[in-house]
Amino acid sequence: xxxxxxxxxxxxxxxxxxxxxxxxxxxxxxxxxxxxxxxxxxxxxxxxxxxxxxxxxxxxxxxxxxxxxxxxxxxxxxxxxxxxxxxxxxxxxxxxxxxxxxxxxxxxxxxxxxxxxxxxxxxxxxxxxxxxxxxxxxxxxxxxxxxxxxxxxxxxxxxxxxxxxxx
Amino acid sequence: xxxxxxxxxxxxxxxxxxxxxxxxxxxxxxxxxxxxxxxxxxxxxxxxxxxxxxxxxxxxxxxxxxxxxxxxxxxxxxxxxxxxxxxxxxxxxxxxxxxxxxxxxxxxxxxxxxxxxxxxxxxxxxxxxxxxxxxxxxxxxxxxxxxxxxxxxxxxxxxxxxxxxxxxxxxxxxxxxxxxxxxxxxxxxxxxxxxxxxxxxxxxxxxxxxxxxxxxxxxxxxxxxxxxxxxxxxxxxxxxx
Numbered sequence: 001x002x003x004x005x006x007x008x009x010x011x012x013x014x015x016x017x018x019x020x021x022x023x024x025x026x027x028x029x030x031x032x033x034x035x036x037x038x039x040x041x042x043x044x045x046x047x048x049x050x051x052x053x054x055x056x057x058x059x060x061x062x063x064x065x066x067x068x069x070x071x072x073x074x075x076x077x078x079x080x081x082x083x084x085x086x087x088x089x090x091x092x093x094x095x096x097x098x099x100x101x102x103x104x105x106x107x108x109x110x111x112x113x114x115x116x117x118x119x120x121x122x123x124x125x126x127x128x129x130x131x132x133x134x135x136x137x138x139x140x141x142x143x144x145x146x147x148x149x150x151x152x153x154x155x156x157x158x159x160x161x162x163x164x165x166x167x
Numbered sequence: 168x169x170x171x172x173x174x175x176x177x178x179x180x181x182x183x184x185x186x187x188x189x190x191x192x193x194x195x196x197x198x199x200x201x202x203x204x205x206x207x208x209x210x211x212x213x214x215x216x217x218x219x220x221x222x223x224x225x226x227x228x229x230x231x232x233x234x235x236x237x238x239x240x241x242x243x244x245x246x247x248x249x250x251x252x253x254x255x256x257x258x259x260x261x262x263x264x265x266x267x268x269x270x271x272x273x274x275x276x277x278x279x280x281x282x283x284x285x286x287x288x289x290x291x292x293x294x295x296x297x298x299x300x301x302x303x304x305x306x307x308x309x310x311x312x313x314x315x316x317x318x319x320x321x322x323x324x325x326x327x328x329x330x331x332x333x334x335x336x337x338x339x340x341x342x343x344x345x346x347x348x349x350x351x352x353x354x355x356x357x358x359x360x361x362x363x364x365x366x367x368x369x370x371x372x373x374x375x376x377x378x379x380x381x382x383x384x385x386x387x388x389x390x391x392x393x394x395x396x397x398x399x400x401x402x403x404x405x406x407x408x
Contacts, residue, residue: 025256031306061312076309079316111305111318113366115379119256119304120318 025118032121033158034074035105042146042166048072049167055092059085059102066092074158079122082107090144090167099144104133107155124155126162202399203282204234207347209391214246223251228373230349230389232271242288243268244387248372256304257369263296265373267333281341282393284349288335292355294372298324298363324363329371331357333385345393355383 025031041049048071056075057064064087067073078084085104091097106127111120126132131150136143147166155162211228218225228246235241244267251260269290275283300323304316337351355374360381362368370376375385 025306027308031308034309058311063311065311076307076311078312078314079305079307080314111303111365114306116254116257116367116369118306119316120306122305122307 023117025115029114029118030121030157031114031118032076032079033123033155034076035124035155035163036158036161037073037075037163037165038151038161039071039073040164040166045166051090053091053093055087055089057087057089059087072161077105077107077122077124077155079109079111082109088145099141100137101143101145102133102135102137103145103148104135106130106132126150126153126155128153132163200279200400202237203393203395204398205394205396207232207234207391207393209347209389211244211246211387212390213386213388214248223253225249226372228387230387230391235270238273240271240273240286240288241268242271242290244290244373246373250370250372251301252370252376254369256306258301258303259366259369260299260301261296261370261372262298263294263327263372265292265294265296265371267292267373269333269335271335271337275338283341284337284339286335286337286339288333288337288351290333290335290353292331292333292373294329294374296327296329296372298327298366298368300324300366322366324366326361327363327368328359328361329357329368329374330359331355331371331374331381331383339389339391341393345395347389347391347393349387349389349391351387351389353385353387355385357381357383 039049039051041047050069050071051073052068054067054073055064056067056073058078065075075086083104083106085102087100087102089098089100091099107124108127110123110125112123114121131153132148134143134145134148144167145165149164149166151161151164208229208231211230214226214228218227226246226248228244230244232240232242245265247264249260249262251258267290269288271284271286271288273284273286275285277283300320302317302319305318307316333353333355335351335353337349339347339349341347357374357377360368360371368377371383373385374383377383
């Protein structure tokens with residue numbers, strides 16, 4: 001009889017365990033990568049240079065991302081369009097010296113399966129002939145972005161720098 | 168809701184089984200024991216029931232076994248499932264047929280002419296199926312863009328196959344003459360699995376949901392009819408308890 005009871009306990013437990021809710025996507029899982037941009041000194045191109053009060057805003061989005069005192073930023077790319085256009089304002093808190101440049105990134109997208117919990121992720125490949133378009137504001141204030149180099153055109157991980165900006 | 172009713176049902180069945188077990192405690196001293204041999208066939212009623220209350224599920228599973236020796240039964244299941252899984256991030260439909268063959272070993276010593284079973288078994292299972300990815304969400308750790316992450320896909324993956332083994336634990340109780348109800352739990356392990364490109368076999372007909380790794384869990388509630396073909400009489404030398 002003991003054996004039978006043990007069996008029933010097993011059956012009971014197994015049936016009950018099917019009530020557990022699905023697992024959630026682990027934060028350590030590599031999902032849709034952000035674009036990694038690193039800033040370098042134009043006068044000394046091997047030296048990283050920190051940005052001050054850099055406001056980054058996608059042109060159709062109301063909120064902006066703020067970065068200061070860092071040489072490396074991460075910005076998301078739109079996963080439903082083949083381009084993302086950002087406004088980058090350096091020294092955005094001071095109207096006297098602020099400078100706005102526009103950068104449009106052109107790319108192709110690929111949606112890749114990750115897992116049941118995470119769903120899919122989007123990987124990007126920057127366009128080989130025209131990976132970015134740099135434009136000025138309506139009233140030109142000169143470019144603060146003096147040079148831009150694509151370090152790697154495959155945006156698949158956040159562990160590497162995709163774009164280098166010299167200013 | 169779906170899980171709850173399965174759960175309630177299993178408790179009821181377990182209680183019923185205890186009740187029947189209670190009756191078997193009576194000792195008797197008739198030395199002869201009639202063993203009936205034959206074919207038992209039926210269906211998994213949980214799959215039929217779920218087909219009625221779950222709009223995302225249509226399935227049927229036929230079960231059968233043939234008593235080969237006193238304790239060994241040749242056993243198998245044949246079924247078809249068409250189910251749509253609506254997960255948080257994925258919505259996909261799986262359609263396919265499965266077949267399982269193997270044996271059951273009855274470890275329960277019956278009194279008199281009772282033919283209840285508490286059994287342990289093994290199955291080899293195989294399934295051929297197709298999958299349709301209806302929609303999915305792109306996982307983006309950035310919340311900067313507020314656009315809906317759902318993507319409508321509709322991509323179909325045909326010709327998928329899986330093979331697996333199952334370890335079965337179950338019981339069968341004769342509730343009316345030659346009518347049995349049974350419950351079994353199965354632990355599955357995948358042997359082969361052809362995965363679609365850029366997707367995964369998250370549900371396999373007959374195997375059920377797949378987890379990370381190759382393991383799975385299944386169960387069924389069967390109602391079956393026993394068709395006796397021949398009998399043997401055995402004389403018990405001693406009766407204990």
